Amino acid sequence: xxxxxxxxxxxxxxxxxxxxxxxxxxxxxxxxxxxxxxxxxxxxxxxxxxxxxxxxxxxxxxxxxxxxxxxxxxxxxxxxxxxxxxxxxxxxxxxxxxxxxxxxxxxxxxxxxxxxxxxxxxxxxxxxxxxxxxxxxxxxxxxxxxxxxxxxxxxxxxxxxxxxxxxxxxxxxxxxxxxxxxxxxxxxxxxxxxxxxxxxxxxxxxxxxxxxxxxxxxxxxxxxxxxxxxxxxxxxxxxxxxxxxxxxxxxxxxxxxxxxxxxxxxxxxxxxxxxxxxxxxxxxxxxxxxxxxxxxxxxxxxxxxxxxxxxxxxxxxxxxxxxxxxxxxxxxxxxxxxxxxxxxxxxxxxxxxxxxxxxxxxxxxxxxxxxxxxxxxxxxxxxxxxxxxxxxxxxxxxxxx
Amino acid sequence: xxxxxxxxxxxxxxxxxxxxxxxxxxxxxxxxxxxxxxxxxxxxxxxxxxxxxxxxxxxxxxxxxxxxxxxxxxxxxxxxxxxxxxxxxxxxxxxxxxxxxxxxxxxxxxxxxxxxxxxxxxxxxxxxxxxxxxxxxxxxxxxxxxxxxxxxxxxxxxxxxxxxxxxxxxxxxxxxxxxxxxxxxxxxxxxxxxxxxxxxxxxxxxxxxxxxxxxxxxxxxxxxxxxxxxxxxxxxxxxxxxxxxxxxxxxxxxxxxxxxxxxxxxxxxxxxxxxxxxxxxxxxxxxxxxxxxxxxxxxxxxxxxxxxxxxxxxxxxxxxxxxxxxxxxxxxxxxxxxxxxxxxxxxxxxxxxxxxxxxxxxxxxxxxxxxxxxxxxxxxxxxxxxxxxxxxxxxxxxxxxxxxxxxxxxxxxxxxxxxxxxxxxxxxxxxxxxxxxxxxxxxxxxxxxxxxxxxxxxxxxxxxxxxxxxxxxxxxxxxxxxxxxxxxxxxxxxxxxxxxxxxxxxxxxxxxxxxxxxxxxxxxxxxxxxxxxxxxxxxxxxxxxxxxxxxxxxxxxxxxxxxxxxxxxxxxxxxxxxxxxxxxxxxxxxxxxxx
Numbered sequence: 001x002x003x004x005x006x007x008x009x010x011x012x013x014x015x016x017x018x019x020x021x022x023x024x025x026x027x028x029x030x031x032x033x034x035x036x037x038x039x040x041x042x043x044x045x046x047x048x049x050x051x052x053x054x055x056x057x058x059x060x061x062x063x064x065x066x067x068x069x070x071x072x073x074x075x076x077x078x079x080x081x082x083x084x085x086x087x088x089x090x091x092x093x094x095x096x097x098x099x100x101x102x103x104x105x106x107x108x109x110x111x112x113x114x115x116x117x118x119x120x121x122x123x124x125x126x127x128x129x130x131x132x133x134x135x136x137x138x139x140x141x142x143x144x145x146x147x148x149x150x151x152x153x154x155x156x157x158x159x160x161x162x163x164x165x166x167x168x169x170x171x172x173x174x175x176x177x178x179x180x181x182x183x184x185x186x187x188x189x190x191x192x193x194x195x196x197x198x199x200x201x202x203x204x205x206x207x208x209x210x211x212x213x214x215x216x217x218x219x220x221x222x223x224x225x226x227x228x229x230x231x232x233x234x235x236x237x238x239x240x241x242x243x244x245x246x247x248x249x250x251x252x253x254x255x256x257x258x259x260x261x262x263x264x265x266x267x268x269x270x271x272x273x274x275x276x277x278x279x280x281x282x283x284x285x286x287x288x289x290x291x292x293x294x295x296x297x298x299x300x301x302x303x304x305x306x307x308x309x310x311x312x313x314x315x316x317x318x319x320x321x322x323x324x325x326x327x328x329x330x331x332x333x334x335x336x337x338x339x340x341x342x343x344x345x346x347x348x349x350x351x352x353x354x355x356x357x358x359x360x361x362x363x364x365x366x367x368x369x370x371x372x373x374x375x376x377x378x379x380x381x382x383x384x385x386x387x388x389x390x391x392x393x394x395x396x397x398x399x400x401x
Numbered sequence: 402x403x404x405x406x407x408x409x410x411x412x413x414x415x416x417x418x419x420x421x422x423x424x425x426x427x428x429x430x431x432x433x434x435x436x437x438x439x440x441x442x443x444x445x446x447x448x449x450x451x452x453x454x455x456x457x458x459x460x461x462x463x464x465x466x467x468x469x470x471x472x473x474x475x476x477x478x479x480x481x482x483x484x485x486x487x488x489x490x491x492x493x494x495x496x497x498x499x500x501x502x503x504x505x506x507x508x509x510x511x512x513x514x515x516x517x518x519x520x521x522x523x524x525x526x527x528x529x530x531x532x533x534x535x536x537x538x539x540x541x542x543x544x545x546x547x548x549x550x551x552x553x554x555x556x557x558x559x560x561x562x563x564x565x566x567x568x569x570x571x572x573x574x575x576x577x578x579x580x581x582x583x584x585x586x587x588x589x590x591x592x593x594x595x596x597x598x599x600x601x602x603x604x605x606x607x608x609x610x611x612x613x614x615x616x617x618x619x620x621x622x623x624x625x626x627x628x629x630x631x632x633x634x635x636x637x638x639x640x641x642x643x644x645x646x647x648x649x650x651x652x653x654x655x656x657x658x659x660x661x662x663x664x665x666x667x668x669x670x671x672x673x674x675x676x677x678x679x680x681x682x683x684x685x686x687x688x689x690x691x692x693x694x695x696x697x698x699x700x701x702x703x704x705x706x707x708x709x710x711x712x713x714x715x716x717x718x719x720x721x722x723x724x725x726x727x728x729x730x731x732x733x734x735x736x737x738x739x740x741x742x743x744x745x746x747x748x749x750x751x752x753x754x755x756x757x758x759x760x761x762x763x764x765x766x767x768x769x770x771x772x773x774x775x776x777x778x779x780x781x782x783x784x785x786x787x788x789x790x791x792x793x794x795x796x797x798x799x800x801x802x803x804x805x806x807x808x809x810x811x812x813x814x815x816x817x818x819x820x821x822x823x824x825x826x827x828x829x830x831x832x833x834x835x836x837x838x839x840x841x842x843x844x845x846x847x848x849x850x851x852x853x854x855x856x857x858x859x860x861x862x863x864x865x866x867x868x869x870x871x872x873x874x875x876x877x878x879x880x881x882x883x884x885x886x887x888x889x890x891x892x893x894x895x896x897x898x899x900x901x902x903x904x905x906x907x908x909x910x911x912x913x914x915x916x917x918x919x920x921x922x923x924x925x926x927x928x929x930x931x932x933x934x935x936x937x938x939x940x941x942x943x944x945x946x947x948x949x950x951x952x953x954x955x956x957x958x959x960x961x962x963x964x965x966x967x968x969x970x971x972x973x974x975x976x977x978x979x980x981x982x983x984x985x986x987x988x989x990x991x992x993x994x995x996x
Contacts, residue, residue: 309458309655310458318631320633321640321641322641348453351668356637356669356672357668359453360454361453362453362458362459362655363453363457
């Protein structure tokens with residue numbers, strides 16, 4: 001910031017020199033890309049308001065946390081921070097003046113970022129338009145509002161340290177692992193959480209529930225993960241939000257719009273290479289429920305009445321408009337939370353330069369009872385080669401607002 | 402909504418372009434002009450509407466709500482009109498819309514149309530010249546026919562552009578002068594085929610086409626905005642395949658498979674940073690400068706009753722055609738047409754559609770009428786426009802003859818042969834039998850202008866803001882009645898060929914009645930042309946009188962042909978947008994045509 005100030009002063013004095021030295025311009029541009037990889041805007045920007053000036057409250061199991069203003073405003077943003085403050089916060093979760101951050105800020109992932117990338121990111125953040133917007137980040141109830149408790153949390157759940165490359169793997173794989181584990185913080189959503197809200201060990205990227213959605217398994221598992229997707233399909237999905245089976249919606253639509261669709265093709269390729277290699281517990285596909293099951297019969301009737309016009313008589317869908325349900329991993333997750341939510345409340349697809357249609361699933365909760373939703377989802381999860389656990393009415397009820 | 406007393410008009414920040422109405426034409430103009438980098442604001446009287454939120458698959462097909470109670474349409478409490486059949490009468494307000502049903506809200510009437518997408522012919526666009534040459538001017542002396550100032554060759558790229566945005570399903574009849582079997586041999590040359598093949602034919606149109614062919618006529622699949630296949634349009638927007646549910650006209654499409662602003666343009670337009678939409682806001686008038694020669698912007702009112710002045714460099718009136726004409730009148734743009742002196746152009750050449758129908762009843766057929774779509778059918782144009790020689794007949798014009806069974810909806814679709822009991826078990830029995838075994842077809846007849854069919858402002862009745870209602874003076878001209886009788890005679894020939902147990906014709910009679918539904922193909926009132934004495938806008942739809950106002954829609958039609966208007970409306974919208982982009986913006990405020 002101090003350097004920047006000097007340059008601005010020079011230009012005000014009538015200097016014709018470009019405001020930034022070439023190498024600093026490069027670091028700002030690289031930092032902007034780090035902000036894309038880290039999807040800072042996903043949390044720190046509220047729709048329709050100034051970039052990075054504070055976001056929508058995150059509903060955590062412990063209560064609401066509001067992503068703070070991270071523009072370089074001195075009073076309400078991070079204008080008084082130094083680069084060292086910033087790098088320490090990203091690596092340790094301890095911010096300016098020693099304030100401990102809640103791990104909703106994924107420093108547990110950002111700790112893996114290397115110093116150069118963090119330095120670039122800081123350089124970029126100092127160039128964002130400063131906005132005065134005071135955010136009361138900590139809105140948790142007692143006792144979670146006591147930040148001292150985070151000392152203990154970190155002790156239990158947090159390992160500080162930069163990403164260590166695996167020499168036995170390709171450079172591409174390592175690049176993918178670095179993004180996924182670090183800036184990309186994929187596990188923040190896609191790994192299941194312990195009762196303390198930390199990533200469960202041994203279930204890395206195997207699916208997690210948050211904010212009313214179930215972020216699916218994104219390991220190489222062929223049944224519920226992305227193991228059956230080709231690298232091209234995975235890259236295409238991350239780039240556009242759409243591939244031959246599915247359309248990103250919910251929080252992933254935001255992640256695609258703000259982050260993955262803006263990543264370089266080489267990085268997307270690296271992410272795909274890495275994700276396809278991530279092992280799973282071996283979530284073996286069991287046998288589907290028999291068609292004779294009463295739930296299946298009821299579900300089939302509802303399906304053909306309400307769903308088939310768009311999703312097809314055989315769940316084949318009509319991409320890029322209507323997702324296929326047959327062979328769609330989202331349909332076969334352990335949890336039916338996302339499915340129930342889509343049927344109850346509807347959702348709009350991601351909007352990227354490669355997919356401009358933004359088709360919407362209409363809300364049907366006004367029309368279908370919890371039991372009907374359970375039956376139709378049970379049918380969809382056990383038809384056309386799909387296999388997944390039946391859905392109970394209580395599963396739909398827990399999602400219904 | 403009512404104007405609130407005592408509130409000052411609020412003056413808003415300037416925009417490059419204000420578009421009044423966000424239906425088909427407003428969306429087309431907004432998308433084209435935002436591509437040019439202009440700051441564009443659309444002001445829409447009705448609500449926001451989108452597929453999943455407003456045409457939810459679970460209730461989009463509610464016939465009572467949409468078909469009978471007409472949920473999507475303009476209500477007379479918002480804007481009524483007065484009507485009369487001739488200037489000697491005193492016009493009275495239509496207490497409800499009946500004969501025609503203007504749209505309301507984002508997407509306009511393009512939300513609830515059937516989807517027949519036609520190109521008007523060169524013989525329509527140059528109708529006065531062509532008919533005078535072929536038959537002599539005395540043949541058309543009773544009519545106020547005039548050329549449109551544009552040729553089919555000029556419009557062809559813009560017809561094509563609209564059809565490829567909308568994903569029209571059809572079969573070309575003439576590509577670059579070469580006739581194509583299975584298409585319409587009477588159409589003008591087109592540069593390429595439709596973007597999608599025709600829809601799969603159902604039984605009724607198939608029989609109709611067989612009978613027409615055996616009579617030597619030339620049926621072809623009706624060009625349809627109900628998509629025969631999934632499609633990604635020229636803006637990159639994906640559309641679905643039609644499910645043949647039979648809920649098109651009066652309904653929004655839940656399946657992204659009927660072309661509308663929502664399914665073809667808005668996903669791209671709404672995300673543009675240089676586009677803004679304000680809904681539930683009614684434009685009261687266009688504001689002119691003191692000399693009345695240039696528009697300064699528009700005045701509109703929102704649901705709180707607050708009035709706003711929105712300054713703009715360019716005002717494009719894209720409301721329903723009838724409302725375009727009224728807004729010009731209320732704003733003092735051009736002079737209102739006077740049928741006595743023949744002077745004035747705004748309101749001139751109001752035309753409608755001269756339709757008739759024939760039903761054939763069978764004992765032994767099942768047409769499954771519920772498998773249907775708004776434009777799924779067959780048409781022949783052997784007796785349309787100037788496709789046939791009028792030397793031996795006492796009229797000009799004609800009709801497309803269409804077998805387009807649009808629906809088998811349970812409330813309104815109750816075909817019954819004459820003589821059926823009106824109630825009781827006999828009525829029920831006949832209803833059940835005829836529902837599945839009736840074949841209907843219609844003549845979509847041309848409507849040609851006369852001196853005394855016109856629009857102006859009512860001297861008595863006012864709207865909720867105290868503005869005069871629009872007055873419609875209309876009856877079917879004698880020429881058009883003779884045309885329709887001829888078309889009905891041809892349909893009866895066809896009915897005999899179809900050999901049912903009985904047929905019945907509903908023939909068009911003099912005395913337009915505003916109550917029963919007939920057609921929402923109201924045209925004219927701000928017609929385009931080469932002569933400012935007889936047209937309100939020039940060939941690029943630019944006002945002759947206020948050159949920074951363009952008026953886009955079927956209001957520009959100098960007459961109505963025997964075809965649905967939307968395809969030509971879409972082409973004219975792209976044509977006007979192209980003229981603004983390539984010519985007007987080089988010298989803003991200047992007339993594109995010197996009178």
